[in-house]
Amino acid sequence: MSTHDPHSDVVVHGEGELPDRFDDPGLHEHKPRQADVDPKVAKRVERQVLFLFTLSILGTIGVVWAYFALPPGETPDSMRTSNVVLGVCLALSLLGIGIGGNHYIKVLMSNREYVEERHEQRSSDETREIAVQMLKDGAQDSGLSRRGALVGAGLTALALFPLAIVVPLIGNVGEDWNVRKFKHTMWKKGTRLATDPQGRPIKASDVTIGDVWHVIPDGLNELEHGKLDEKAKAIVLLVRLDPRDLKSDQSPAGETWGYDGIVAYSKVCTHVGCPVALYEQQTHHLLCPCHQSTFDVADACKVVFGPAKRPLPQLPITVDDEGYLVAQSDFHEPVGPSFWERATK
Amino acid sequence: MSELKTPPSGGAKAAAATADYLDQRTGVGNAVKFFARKVFPDHWSFFLGEIALYSFVTLLISGVFLTLFFVPSMSEVTYPTEGVWATMRGVEMSEAFSSTLRLSFEVRGGLLMRQIHHWAALVFMAAIVVHMMRVFFTGAFRKPREINWVVGFVLLILGLAAGFSGYSLPDDVLSGNGLRITDGVIKAIPIIGSYMSYFVFGGEFPGHDLIPRLFTVHILLVPGLILALIGLHLFLMVMHKHTQYPGSGRKNTNVVGYPAVPVYAGKLLFNFFVVFGVIALMAGTMTINPVWNYGPYDPSPVSAGAQPDWYMLFLEGALRLMPGATEVMIGPYTLSLNVIIPAMIVPGILFTALAAYPFLEAFATGDKSEHHVLDRPRNRPFRTAFGVALLVAFFILVLAGSNDLIATHFHLSINDITWTFRVFLFLGPWIAFVVTKRICLGLQRKDRELVLHGHETGRIVRFASGEYIEVHKPLDAHERWLRVQHEAVRPLEIEPAEDSRGVRRKGYKADRMRQRLSQLFYEDRVEPVTPAEVAAAHGHDEHDEQHTAIEGHGQPAGVGASAHGAEPDGETAPDGRNS
Ligand code: HEM
Ligand code: FES
Numbered sequence: 006m007s008t009h010d011p012h013s014d015v016v017v018h019g020e021g022e023l024p025d026r027f028d029d030p031g032l033h034e035h036k037p038r039q040a041d042v043d044p045k046v047a048k049r050v051e052r053q054v055l056f057l058f059t060l061s062i063l064g065t066i067g068v069v070w071a072y073f074a075l076p077p078g079e080t081p082d083s084m085r086t087s088n089v090v091l092g093v094c095l096a097l098s099l100l101g102i103g104i105g106g107n108h109y110i111k112v113l114m115s116n117r118e119y120v121e122e123r124h125e126q127r128s129s130d131e132t133r134e135i136a137v138q139m140l141k142d143g144a145q146d147s148g149l150s151r152r153g154a155l156v157g158a159g160l161t162a163l164a165l166f167p168l169a170i171v172v173p174l175i176g177n178v179g180e181d182w183n184v185r186k187f188k189h190t191m192w193k194k195g196t197r198l199a200t201d202p203q204g205r206p207i208k209a210s211d212v213t214i215g216d217v218w219h220v221i222p223d224g225l226n227e228l229e230h231g232k233l234d235e236k237a238k239a240i241v242l243l244v245r246l247d248p249r250d251l252k253s254d255q256s257p258a259g260e261t262w263g264y265d266g267i268v269a270y271s272k273v274c275t276h277v278g279c280p281v282a283l284y285e286q287q288t289h290h291l292l293c294p295c296h297q298s299t300f301d302v303a304d305a306c307k308v309v310f311g312p313a314k315r316p317l318p319q320l321p322i323t324v325d326d327e328g329y330l331v332a333q334s335d336f337h338e339p340v341g342p343s344f345w346e347r348a349t350k
Numbered sequence: 351m352s353e354l355k356t357p358p359s360g361g362a363k364a365a366a367a368t369a370d371y372l373d374q375r376t377g378v379g380n381a382v383k384f385f386a387r388k389v390f391p392d393h394w395s396f397f398l399g400e401i402a403l404y405s406f407v408t409l410l411i412s413g414v415f416l417t418l419f420f421v422p423s424m425s426e427v428t429y430p431t432e433g434v435w436a437t438m439r440g441v442e443m444s445e446a447f448s449s450t451l452r453l454s455f456e457v458r459g460g461l462l463m464r465q466i467h468h469w470a471a472l473v474f475m476a477a478i479v480v481h482m483m484r485v486f487f488t489g490a491f492r493k494p495r496e497i498n499w500v501v502g503f504v505l506l507i508l509g510l511a512a513g514f515s516g517y518s519l520p521d522d523v524l525s526g527n528g529l530r531i532t533d534g535v536i537k538a539i540p541i542i543g544s545y546m547s548y549f550v551f552g553g554e555f556p557g558h559d560l561i562p563r564l565f566t567v568h569i570l571l572v573p574g575l576i577l578a579l580i581g582l583h584l585f586l587m588v589m590h591k592h593t594q595y596p597g598s599g600r601k602n603t604n605v606v607g608y609p610a611v612p613v614y615a616g617k618l619l620f621n622f623f624v625v626f627g628v629i630a631l632m633a634g635t636m637t638i639n640p641v642w643n644y645g646p647y648d649p650s651p652v653s654a655g656a657q658p659d660w661y662m663l664f665l666e667g668a669l670r671l672m673p674g675a676t677e678v679m680i681g682p683y684t685l686s687l688n689v690i691i692p693a694m695i696v697p698g699i700l701f702t703a704l705a706a707y708p709f710l711e712a713f714a715t716g717d718k719s720e721h722h723v724l725d726r727p728r729n730r731p732f733r734t735a736f737g738v739a740l741l742v743a744f745f746i747l748v749l750a751g752s753n754d755l756i757a758t759h760f761h762l763s764i765n766d767i768t769w770t771f772r773v774f775l776f777l778g779p780w781i782a783f784v785v786t787k788r789i790c791l792g793l794q795r796k797d798r799e800l801v802l803h804g805h806e807t808g809r810i811v812r813f814a815s816g817e818y819i820e821v822h823k824p825l826d827a828h829e830r831w832l833r834v835q836h837e838a839v840r841p842l843e844i845e846p847a848e849d850s851r852g853v854r855r856k857g858y859k860a861d862r863m864r865q866r867l868s869q870l871f872y873e874d875r876v877e878p879v880t881p882a883e884v885a886a887a888h889g890h891d892e893h894d895e896q897h898t899a900i901e902g903h904g905q906p907a908g909v910g911a912s913a914h915g916a917e918p919d920g921e922t923a924p925d926g927r928n929s
Contacts, residue, residue: 092462123605348684
């Protein structure tokens, strides 16, 4: 294979009299700046730098003053003022130093360029040889080459030792590791549908056609533990459609899961789990604001567009003796994003 | 010089005594001797990495301030009815959120520090990305700097981790939704996804462990690693000595620039104040992440148009573009390719391409030598085009991550926009590649043109023969050197498949593949102008004069030496006739 040295500085002369490559003309001539030759300019720049440093001092004083004199207070306006004054003064304090110093360096400090040699990164052959010999000597001194079994045991011990840390860590970090919890929510037969976030039970008669209700299970707000965990799974969207618009309120097995045009679907997107919260009345489409998966409420919440694959799971509902909407059971499949064992028993 | 006339001042004496004390105990004199006048090349684009460094320092300073008041806990509290922020009174929230409110409204200067911290994070990520682009397009990653490229790449990933973990800490509804998306992505991992989700959240989402865990990641693990790797990054930079842009007197065997003391050190110091100052100004005048408007995390509400920080948008965009139909069942098991591909495979490909590029290029170039003079991007058409193609892919994903904003802003249908982006994600990078490569080759041809025929002057001259001709002014030696100093790398040549006796050689196939790759990189190229070509272009009658002019630039000049031959040798018509 050919190798080449793209940045060789060596000029190879060809057959003719002309070289194959141009030569480097060498560094530009050093040109003095205005301030190098005109003391008046230099004086002016000095004054500018002085001014900038002074500005910085004033900025710092400003921060301290504002800290005491302008507390954030109780109103949005006073908070804004405090923040703006503190921020601008701090910026002055910093930029005064920064710009002043840079200005000085650029205009007044010597701008003569220097040249330094580079050396190849690799160490010399001699150094390498010595290094290798040193390692060999070290290996010799260690006496390990004659004790293979010992080395093996030592390496095994080293390799195993991290387990003593990792096992307790992994064991604890997932708490009870009971991933079956993904498959259930707190909805049960008879749980009333309640408004989110107040928790007021909903009567079927309160829901008019075209309405959308954000729903949580009755009793969620009273939970002592894991309220948000339960809420994250149990949130439901309730919609009442004109029964003629509804393609079907039947479950796949033919049971009736809706009530007089009222249907309830999990609000957790089957893509990666955002709350599907935007309902469009005319089209009966539900839009997930995160990645725009669109579900058709009139058609069992099937996906009409976007990155989700599965329909939103339906919560089977009916009414109880008092006319309140209640769940017939939990969801019949896990809610939310897909996971490997989602469809297993 | 005679002995000191004026005795040294008290200050000078004290300094000398301190230096002596230190040197006797640490030998610091050696370090000073090594560093003090070390030469560093200067260019505005070398400032980009500095911005990253200083915004990180700004993050450290503001971050420490925040830790003193922030409470990383998910325990439920109720915002007091006499609390300063009226809309939150009586609302249930986590301690993390309520302490963020306290930081914003009650700690004096706390809001400023929060906003400094967040703006600094955005500047930090932007500076890393642009710095990386500079290194890429100028070929600064070539030997011996490949390892430092990898260190920088890891820093980019750590920066993403820092930003992501910090963004989630205030436990507001926006970042909480981001975490929920993260949970959905984790669950999509085949076989172990559910367990990984438990691993991260300590049980079901959102649980009670996540904020404290993210806090440890955010203020200890990630910044610690970043700090250590920045140290390594800079150590390697000093050891390699900084690269320099091509130009007169800048060679592969030298480094031209300003000494550490005073110029470079001074700039380092003052640039920190500039970066911090600009960030402070942004934080004082531009609200960022007003979590008090979003409210505490609650799994139920979400608003349209919510955006993550810019460096996460590409993932968001990838998730949005993927059609859902790609989720498949394997027996009873669910394989969510609609999530795995955009959230893991696509970024995996982008990042692997980025990390591996220096090694790929070295392989295709067959190049084992060190490079300290940077490339002008036009002189490496394949690399430049490849980089632009990657950027275009990234940019399309970022735009796709804002497709809802684009839709509402331009009154377009979101389906149409999504479909357009789907198509463009595949077409865009190819188009960008082809166009960029052409532009590079075109610029190289223009360089050739300039070297051969000089600048157009716009002056037209009429010869006795009646011929009209535009007067051209030849380039001076510096201008010319910039355009001819590079080598046009040619594709690798390999040994033939069969030796002289017709026996098939082992390893030919591998060599052939390597050659194909090399051809892909370097088949299309424009060679730099040679002296002979210039001479030919100037015609035979003027040959001798030109020749001396060229040879006249032969000797490399020393420091600050007058650049002889740098003056134009008079104006010359393209055919060599003096006008
Ligand atoms: C390594 C680079 C870092 C990045 C990119 C980063 C980024 C972020 C971001 C985006 C936030 C959200 C801020 C907001 O509320 O709007 C945040 C919060 C926070 N960060 Fe950092 N950070 C970094 C380093 C640090 C360090 C070194 C510390 C402390 C030693 C720290 C402490 C904090 C704390 C306590 C919060 C939560 C406070 C709050 O949100 O009000 N960060 N970080
Ligand atoms: S989470 Fe709903 S579309 Fe992604």
